[in-house]
Amino acid sequence: MNGDRCLFCRKLREEPLHFRTLLSPETPPGLCRSCAGKLAPIDPRRSCERCGRDLGRLDGRLVHGNICRDCERWAGSGRNGLFGKNRSLYSYNEMMKEIITAFKFRSDAVMAQAFRKEFRTAYRRLIRDDPSLWIRIRKGGRLFRNDPSHVIIPIPLSEERLQQRGFNQAVLLTENLGRPITEALIRRSGEEKQSKKNRRQRLKIPRNNPFTLDPQTASSIAGKKVILVDDIYTTGATLRLAAAAIEPAAPLSIDSLTLVHG
Amino acid sequence: MLLSRKDNLSPAYDEHLQRYLFGRECLVEELPFSEEIIKRHVRKRFITLHPGIEPATDGLMALLSGTKRWVCRRCGNTDPREFGYCSCSRCGKTCVYCRHCLNMGVVRACSRLATWSGPAPERTSLPWRDSSRICEWTGTLSDVQEKVADDLDQYQSEGKSFLIWAVCGSGKTEIMFRALEHALRLGERAVLATPRTDVVRELFPRFKAAFPKVPISALYAGSEDKDPEAPFVIATTHQLIRFYRYFDRVFIDEVDAFPYHYDPMLEYAVLKSAKEKAPIAYLTATPPPVLKSAFLSGKLPGAKIARRFHGYPLPVPKDCWAGNWRKLVGQGRLPESFNQWVRAKMESGKQIFVFVPSVTLLREVTELLQKRGLARVAGVHAEDPDRHTKVMFFREGQIRILVTTTILERGVTISGVEAAVLGADDPIFDERALVQIAGRVGRSASQPAGDVIYFHNGRTLEMIRARRHIEQMNSEGGF
Numbered sequence: 037m038n039g040d041r042c043l044f045c046r047k048l049r050e051e052p053l054h055f056r057t058l059l060s061p062e063t064p065p066g067l068c069r070s071c072a073g074k075l076a077p078i079d080p081r082r083s084c085e086r087c088g089r090d091l092g093r094l095d096g097r098l099v100h101g102n103i104c105r106d107c108e109r110w111a112g113s114g115r116n117g118l119f120g121k122n123r124s125l126y127s128y129n130e131m132m133k134e135i136i137t138a139f140k141f142r143s144d145a146v147m148a149q150a151f152r153k154e155f156r157t158a159y160r161r162l163i164r165d166d167p168s169l170w171i172r173i174r175k176g177g178r179l180f181r182n183d184p185s186h187v188i189i190p191i192p193l194s195e196e197r198l199q200q201r202g203f204n205q206a207v208l209l210t211e212n213l214g215r216p217i218t219e220a221l222i223r224r225s226g227e228e229k230q231s232k233k234n235r236r237q238r239l240k241i242p243r244n245n246p247f248t249l250d251p252q253t254a255s256s257i258a259g260k261k262v263i264l265v266d267d268i269y270t271t272g273a274t275l276r277l278a279a280a281a282i283e284p285a286a287p288l289s290i291d292s293l294t295l296v297h298g
Numbered sequence: 299m300l301l302s303r304k305d306n307l308s309p310a311y312d313e314h315l316q317r318y319l320f321g322r323e324c325l326v327e328e329l330p331f332s333e334e335i336i337k338r339h340v341r342k343r344f345i346t347l348h349p350g351i352e353p354a355t356d357g358l359m360a361l362l363s364g365t366k367r368w369v370c371r372r373c374g375n376t377d378p379r380e381f382g383y384c385s386c387s388r389c390g391k392t393c394v395y396c397r398h399c400l401n402m403g404v405v406r407a408c409s410r411l412a413t414w415s416g417p418a419p420e421r422t423s424l425p426w427r428d429s430s431r432i433c434e435w436t437g438t439l440s441d442v443q444e445k446v447a448d449d450l451d452q453y454q455s456e457g458k459s460f461l462i463w464a465v466c467g468s469g470k471t472e473i474m475f476r477a478l479e480h481a482l483r484l485g486e487r488a489v490l491a492t493p494r495t496d497v498v499r500e501l502f503p504r505f506k507a508a509f510p511k512v513p514i515s516a517l518y519a520g521s522e523d524k525d526p527e528a529p530f531v532i533a534t535t536h537q538l539i540r541f542y543r544y545f546d547r548v549f550i551d552e553v554d555a556f557p558y559h560y561d562p563m564l565e566y567a568v569l570k571s572a573k574e575k576a577p578i579a580y581l582t583a584t585p586p587p588v589l590k591s592a593f594l595s596g597k598l599p600g601a602k603i604a605r606r607f608h609g610y611p612l613p614v615p616k617d618c619w620a621g622n623w624r625k626l627v628g629q630g631r632l633p634e635s636f637n638q639w640v641r642a643k644m645e646s647g648k649q650i651f652v653f654v655p656s657v658t659l660l661r662e663v664t665e666l667l668q669k670r671g672l673a674r675v676a677g678v679h680a681e682d683p684d685r686h687t688k689v690m691f692f693r694e695g696q697i698r699i700l701v702t703t704t705i706l707e708r709g710v711t712i713s714g715v716e717a718a719v720l721g722a723d724d725p726i727f728d729e730r731a732l733v734q735i736a737g738r739v740g741r742s743a744s745q746p747a748g749d750v751i752y753f754h755n756g757r758t759l760e761m762i763r764a765r766r767h768i769e770q771m772n773s774e775g776g777f
Contacts, residue, residue: 041379138400142400142401142404143395143400143404144382144397144400144404145382145383145384145395146382146383146384146397198387199387199388202384202386202387202388202393202404202406203384203385203386203387204387208384
């Protein structure tokens with residue numbers, strides 16, 4: 037897969053020549069400027085401290101401090117558990133909708149690679165990993181990037197859905213990070229698609245959690261910081277259910293990273 | 299005892315499945331039948347399965363260089379950039395998939411395409427076969443048309459392909475009627491394929507009027523006139539991808555529009571949809587080089603029609619220098635020569651087509667023309683959601699100026715319209731496109747002439763060739 041064409045519109049990307057790309061044989065796959073320009077990236081300095089929503093797009097009355105109304109309600113509901121914060125790269129808009137449709141519903145798996153660089157940056161920011169090697173050396177910190185104190189867990193699909201789609205979009209997004217992946221969760225079949233439900237249906241507490249913890253991985257989670265990865269954060273219900281399933285393994289914290297906040 | 303006998307007599311295959319799959323090619327998971335039924339049919343060889351993506355077997359070079367190349371069986375895609383890889387959870391391996399035909403459901407290396415290899419289903423009654431006249435078109439063909447129509451039918455009946463090289467507005471559609479009538483009487487299935495939706499929408503009512511007793515199916519994205527059993531199908535080439543060795547006769551209208559779609563998939567789709575050795579009739583005003591040389595060297599039988607059906611010559615395009623049109627439009631102005639021409643045409647009450655090279659330019663030019671407020675102006679391009687309504691309004695005369703990209707260069711017949719190309723020196727306008735655009739003008743006997751003007755900033759070879767092409771056709775037509 038060569039990256040000289042846009043993954044979405046298939047036109048030539050015409051990336052400006054750069055010292056970093058000058059000598060590399062292949063450009064990494066990605067979007068062209070015109071497609072990338074139609075996305076709505078979330079500025080981390082202007083996002084909700086908890087769910088990572090772009091506060092600039094929200095009515096000011098729904099924001100207190102740096103926290104949105106939804107997160108206040110979650111905090112008041114007593115169902116937050118260990119779930120700490122979420123970070124997302126983009127707000128949901130028409131362009132993102134089309135990309136997600138191509139990626140998930142038309143099964144264009146390579147679309148996940150379009151966000152490799154951005155996904156890595158967001159991950160580092162989430163775990164407060166200094167990006168440059170030099171700064172880390174100066175501070176006398178770790179040289180290796182694989183921080184053993186973090187466990188990355190993609191949100192799974194049910195076996196049924198996995199067979200249908202052929203891949204798990206969360207796993208493909210996680211592969212972008214180039215770090216070890218722990219598939220610690222199992223998802224029960226037969227629940228209704230989240231994307232087919234409305235807000236109230238999503239927030240209703242399901243009688244039993246669709247996620248269960250794979251007992252074999254429990255020991256590798258204990259005392260670690262868990263990062264959950266998914267494609268979309270909508271109401272936060274899925275991620276909190278997943279967090280609740282992981283909690284018995286006694287992780288230190290649970291945060292999440294998603295491509296889209298919708 | 300009775301029961302078991304009955305079981306032996308009933309066909310060994312499911313008739314619904316047979317009807318569904320006959321002449322078509324589908325992904326196994328798309329079939330609305332249970333896995334068990336499908337497996338049983340595969341075992342008994344009523345269904346053949348093929349891998350969705352196969353390694354390409356092309357040449358020594360590919361073998362030596364060690365690059366792996368693939369072919370998508372459904373769409374014929376071989377472009378290595380149009381394949382993606384992902385770890386597949388169905389087959390548990392890294393699986394290659396075709397990105398080219400994704401919107402019809404993903405084809406992976408581990409998916410299987412099913413085709414029907416059992417007996418053909420019995421045709422339900424074909425009442426039109428018994429009526430004395432299937433084609434109820436009452437017009438008359440000119441002597442030239444008459445001869446070509448006979449030749450076409452004869453060659454097709456012998457199973458041979460045929461090229462009709464006819465100038466725009468020579469009545470190609472009516473020439474097809476005789477061969478089609480013959481095919482329908484024999485109970486054959488025929489398809490008329492064309493690359494553009496607009497052309498299907500224009501041809502469908504014409505055929506419907508000529509063959510009122512015959513069910514006709516029009517296939518294009520969003521069509522409502524679909525009939526799976528219809529013996530005659532008018533389809534965009536995209537829609538033929540799901541067919542497999544189904545049609546006995548193929549007519550391809552505007553065959554040369556294929557390369558404009560830069561898409562070998564369309565040719566692949568047409569060939570796949572036809573039965574092996576089915577005769578193909580190519581109809582075009584501007585044959586592509588391959589067909590042209592096959593015709594001229596005598597390998598491909600065919601006929602040339604250099605005269606329009608109304609007997610008047612083709613309008614010869616005029617060139618008009620417009621300065622740096624791109625820069626002017628960028629500054630929010632239109633070239634003065636173009637302005638004058640538009641004003642003159644509006645004052646004399648004409649309808650005009652304005653062809654522009656790109657969608658961005660289309661928006662700007664449309665807006666500039668609208669600002670001048672001479673008449674009702676609209677712009678259409680391929681992704682325009684209101685495309686069909688705008689073309690309809692233009693046809694009815696409510697819109698006086700239609701700005702368009704090359705999508706409307708073919709097949710659209712509107713009486714009394716005149717045409718301008720703004721930016722004819724752009725590489726997108728090659729000889730064939732320019733000839734086709736000139737062919738939009740003077741289509742009716744009442745208004746056989748009209749302006750075709752190429753506004754340019756420096757004459758290109760293609761413009762000169764286009765003019766020569768038209769002049770040569772005119773001289774062959776005896777003008």
